[in-house]
Amino acid sequence: MTTAEIMFAQPGDRTIDRKEEARKVLWALLAALFIHLVVAYSLAVLGGTFSPAFPVEEKPAELTLVDLPSTPLVPKNAAFMETDESKRSAEPPKEKTFESNANSIAASGLPATGEAPLPSQQGKDRPFVDLETHAYTPEMKGAMPQPSAAPQEKAKPADTPQPTPQPAPLTAAEQFAMLTARPTPAVEPSAAPARPRSAYRSLKDRTRISGRITNRGLSSVNALGTPLGRYQKFLLDAIGSRWYAFLDRKMDLISIGTTRVVFVVDRSGRVKSLNVVENTANEALANVCIQSIQEAQLPPMPDDLAATLPAEGLEMDIPFTIFAN
DSSP, X not given: OOOOOOOOOOHHHHHHHHHHHHHHHHHHHHHHHHHHHHHHHHHHHHHHHHSOOOOOOOOOOOOOOOOOOSSOOOOTTOOBOOOOGGGOOSSOOSSOOEEESSOBOOBBSSOOOSXXXXXXXXXXXXSXXXXXXXXXXXXXXXXXXXXXXXXXXXXXXXXXXXXXXOOOOOOHHHHHHHHXXXXXXXXXXXXXXXXXXXXXXXXXOOBOBOBOOOSBSSSBOOEEEOHHHHHHHHHHHHHHHHHHHHHHHHGGGOOSEXXXXXXXXXXXXXXXXXXXXXXXXXXXXXXXXXXXXXXOOOOOOOHHHHTTSXXXXXXXXXXXXXXXX
């Protein structure tokens, strides 16, 4: 006798089938949504790539006019180098290395031996640069011109001699004008010329230098004469002439060393913010330096110079040195 077994579907089996169908439908919807998003993104990217670019509006060119200074320029913060009268040049140098009271063209008496923008020369080892050697010369008042001889009547015994008029001393402004004025061609006068005032010259000792200048001639540098350089030259001369005069009176009280002084000269020529920042000598030298600066009569700055300086004025840093030899 054969036994047949009949399997009947249970209610739980139908529920599982419905869940699987619902899951399939959900996945199908998600896949369709994803495909639509991908297609839409692709169309947007491709549409932006192949669409023609809009022309960019061209702005008209703008022209700006700038007022350039009439005088040649020197490098910013260029060092000051005094130019001696014998080395002045009518033409400015092509390479403007230093700022000065007058133009000069670089030259050297020896072949180039170094890299500094200076002439090579023999001399003393000093912490500064002197291109020549000469003694200190104080400023002296010149003599008045003597008139040519003319017939004179015999003086009467009762006549009293008249005092000879004395020349009036030049003011600081007149001295500065003489220093900055351009020389005029000399004209031979019929009478003997007056002996001019002797110009102040500071003591200089030629220093040992190893430079790169190859042009042969008297030791000089490429320097450009500027309003700042001319004012600095006048300022140093005004202070230096006072300093040497005080040294002559107090040399037995002063010791060897250096006094370094910093100060500011405002546009009216007044000295401000005067300070001694270094002193390897004694107090006597420091006092002489301060007195020399305070008593120097400085004229107001020219307008073309004042316009180029900060509002507070011109900053100066001067070392005053007494050497043993």
